[in-house]
Amino acid sequence: MTDRLNKLTTKQILWILVGVWLGGTIILIAALGFGHRNNEFQIQNEFKLVNWTHWGVFSINRAVVYLFLAAFLTVGTMLWISRRMQMRPNRVQTAVETLYSLMRDNITRGNMPDSMARTWFPFLAALFLFLWWSNIIGYLPLPTNSEQTFNLFGAHIPSFALYASTANISVPLVLAVIVFVIFNVVGITKQGPIGYTKSLIPSGVHGPILLLIFPLEVVSTFTRLISLTVRLFANILAGHLIILFMAGGLAVILGLSFLGWALLPVAVLVYLFELGLIATLQAFIFATLAAIYIAGSVTHH
Amino acid sequence: MLTHVLSLGAASGLTKGFGIAIGGGLGAVGAGVGIGIIFGKVIEAVTRQPEMRDEITSIQWLGFALTEAVFFYGLVAGLLSYVLT
DSSP states (O other): OHHHHHHOOHHHHHHHHHHHHHHHHHHHHHHHOOOOOOOSOOGGGGGOOOOSSOOGGGOOOHHHHHHHHHHHHHHHHHHHHHHTOOSSOOHHHHHHHHHHHIIIIIIIITTSOHHHHHHHHHHHHHHHHHHHHHHHHTTSOEEEEEEEEEEETTEEEEEEEOOOGGGSTHHHHHHHHHHHHHHHHHHHHHHHHHHHHHHTSOTTOOGGGHHHHHHHHHHHHHHHHHHHHHHHHHHHHHHHHHHHIIIIIHHHHHTOHHHHHHTHHHHHHHHHHIIIIIHHHHHHHHHHHHHHHHHHHHSOO | OHHHHHHHHHHTTOHHHHHHHHHHHHHHHHHHHHHHHHHHHHHHHHHHOGGGHHHHHHHHHHHHHHHHHHHHHHHHHHHHHHHHO
16 A cells, blocks of 8 residues: 555555545535525624633733733743854744844844844834744634634643734734834934924925825824734734634535535635734834834935 | 626625625736746746755745735725715
């Protein structure tokens, strides 16, 4: 049997997989048929925040747990690695050093003059790492869905669910507000209130056209707040929604059992795409844009 | 044309899902064209000047993420219309 498997070419294995997939779909259609629409399943309940403790504003729900986990991982991994730095780096240290050089060279130094980069590197690196961990743990199934429990040796354990704190609009909004306040305060302290207001106007614009340009520039400064927030939040939320729909959500809602099997390869591909590219890319973009905004607020453009 | 499509959607009882369909669909058109242009230009640039590859790659991801976000603006607007109607 194993000899036979070894003799198969990649093309044949691919065809066998396609055959299994197609055959499974047809068998499931034949065996289970077409069901009815399921109106009980509410897709928004997957992202619902249920308070586990009742402490008013400080109540703990799963978004809070994810935030604490991300903060702990951000601090913990960096301290742990820095304690056991070696001359001959092992695999983990190499990975962390790659991440460090990405934060130092691409995010900070690539967008800022060196004197500023020294000041702002800790903030931007912390921002990047926190968002990166938040996004990454968002793709690990953790037992956080307390609405649906399952029974394991008598203990009621919450169902495993994919959830990301960054898929909740308040988390990216708070981070974007922090960045917004920082670049405005830095701009005003470095250039003075009047100088900062003047620096919003593009150079070479004079005369009555200013009446048109100046409000536009002010609006575009505030738009940064929205675009920073919505970019991160919508990317992560849409990724989670597509994974949810493809990995069984559609099958449950439409009552078509075979869809669960037929769309599973799509779910796996989207999951790998999100985990491999989008999670890192969105953290990178957020930190890079924060660096560009902070650097742009002290220079006249 | 658009009003015709909208009334058709309303007549067939698709009003709730219609916002998402239009927002997501039209958003995907724009972002698709944009991402295609970005990666096409990157290929052109790298074939002309292979020594600039690293610099171009970092700008490429910035452009990709900024363009891709446009799709999500459409999707979020559609989701808002779904929630609000």
